[in-house]
Amino acid sequence: MKRFLATLPFYFFLIFSYSALSQKNNAEIINSFSDRIFEGKGYHPISTLKWKYKTDGRIFSSPIAKNGIVYMGSEDGFLYAIEEKSGTAKWKFKTNGAIHSSPSILDNIIYFGSFDGNYYAVNTKDGKLIWKFKTGGEHWIGENGRWGMKPETQYMDDLWSFYISSPVVYKNGKSALVLFGSSDGNVYSVDAKTGNLKWKFKTNGPVHGTPVIDKNKIYIGGWDATLYALNVEFGKEIWHFATGTQMGFTGIQSSVAVSDGKVYFGAREPFFFALDAETGKQIWKYNAENSWILSSAVIRDNTVYVGTSDTYALLALDAKTGAEKYRFKVNGYVYSSPAIAGNTIYFGDFTGNFFSLDLLSNGKTSNFISTDNRKQFASSTLKNDLLDFQYxxxxxxxxxxxxxxxxxxxxxxxxxxxxxxxxxxxxxxxGSADGYLYAYNLEK
Structure with a gap:
């Protein structure tokens, strides 16, 4: 029997029925979704816990490490700088809102956004503010009586909107720009050193997606269900591609991957798309079986790897045709975007499991670790160790x-x-919703 689409409230199913980053540029791009390969080929499963660091809020921000320090934001409003070797905090920077934006680094400056409505540039050495840029305000997507839920007069934040846009730093020669989207509906480009506005581009909805830059284009999507290709220097639209807007299946939260002249991305419309990078025309789309794709894809050896929500899987798709090669089933939604090292891909799921999968095994060789909270609460929360909204x-x-x-x-x-x-x-x-940043050794 087909599982209910648990990313929508159960009531939604009483009124609806359904049918069954790896980019290289001439200019330097620095962001937290860049290629994350380390020394050595082969399979590198998760080994022992090195350390874990506790914050006072859930962690949705993705970490980034440089020069022996790992940085990440927390829902408690702090950006943390933690020593890689010891797990000891070097400094932390306080904002007035939750940090669901992931940081990016250029030289000795780290950039990130906060729900207080500001995007920040902070010195990585001492955690001191360099500049901040105020947007028109950051907020979750929401509405009264969302998706027909009760009471219809109550304002309801979307419960599955986990992120705001993460900044990307673009360096071309001596100039550098910081680019990001905002809940105010704009895509912004500001000077990386001063925070002065260079240009902004208005969309038709909040932009919580994170930009990706390839050659002279910035690709970014948002809650107006449209992917935009803009000129990176001037912010002029080159093309746009509209996805579906059916209730409950509207919006782009993921980032794109660009490879061999194609742009790959998923959406809440339950498809994964491949577009021509020059024209924005669809090349193929994959039917995700009424499952949102919020995970951002990575590409290796003509294979696209991306997570799904309600089919609880990491997909391996043929990059040229979109044909499914295999799917690796897990225990819950896969919203975490994967990272690759050697021949191993790593990602987490919504039940608190974190996986390593051998890319050469066609989904057969893997291992995983579980958060302490999962070990404690799985028996009372999960049904047969699987996420089940009704249960x-x-x-x-x-x-x-x-x-x-x-x-x-x-x-x-x-x-x-x-x-x-x-x-x-x-x-x-x-990071995890239990408030911990985890550091695990990998087998060499």
Whole structure:
């Protein structure tokens, strides 16, 4: 029997039915989704825990490491700088909002956004503010009576909108730009050293997607369900591609991957797309079986790897045709974007498991670790060790928004992993909804 699409509240199914980053440029690009390969080929499974660092909020931000320091944001409003060897905090920088944006680094400056409505540039050496840029305000997507939930007069934040846009640094010669989207509907380009506005581009909805730059183009999508290709220097539209807008299946949260003249990305419309990078014309699309694709894809050896929500899988797709090569099944939603090292791909799921998969095994060789919270709460939260929205609802009326929120909080208690991993010095780092940044050794 087909599993209910648990990324939508159960009530939604009473009123609807369904049918069954690896980019290279002439200019330098610095962002937290860049290629994360470390020394040595072969399979490098997860080994022992090196350390874990506790914050006072859930972690949705993805870490980045440079010069022996790993940086990440937390829902507690701090950006943390933590020593890679010891797991000891070197400094932390306070904002006035949750940090769901992932940081990027250029030279000795780290850039990130906060729900206080500002994007920041901070000195990596001492954690001192260099500049901040105020947007028109950052907020979740939401509406009264979202998706028909009750009460219809209540304003409801989208429960599956985990991120705001993460900044990307673009360096071309002596100049450098910081590019990011905003909940105010704009894509911004600011001077990397001063924070002065260079240009902005207006879309038709909040932009929580993260930019990717290839050659002279910036690619970014948002809640208007449209992917835009803009000129990186001037912000002029080159082309746009519209995805579907059916209720519950609207919006682009992932970043693109660019390879061999193609742009790859997923959306809440349950498809994964391949477009021509020059024209924006669709080459192929993959039917994700009513499953959102919020994960950003990575590409290796003509294979696209990307996570799905309700089919609980990491997909391996043929980059040329979109044909499914295989799927690796896990225990819950895969919103974490994968990272590759050697012949191994790493990613987390919403139940608090973190996986390593041998890319040469066609999904047959893998290992995983679980958060401590998952070990503690899995038996009471999961059904047969799988995420099940109705089961976790404990007979609550899921036509009410507040009951859906309670289910999500139960899932978060497992230590859900929507933070994407970063690999440095044979160590893999990822954040969890249990508030910990984890550092695990990888087998050499």
């Amino acid at each position: 976790a609802g404990q007979n609550d009326d899921l036509s009410f928004y507040d009951n859906n929120k309670k289910v999500m909080d139960r899932f978060y208690q497992l230590g859900s992993i929507v933070s994407s991993p970063f690999i440095s010095n044979n160590t893999i780092y990822f």
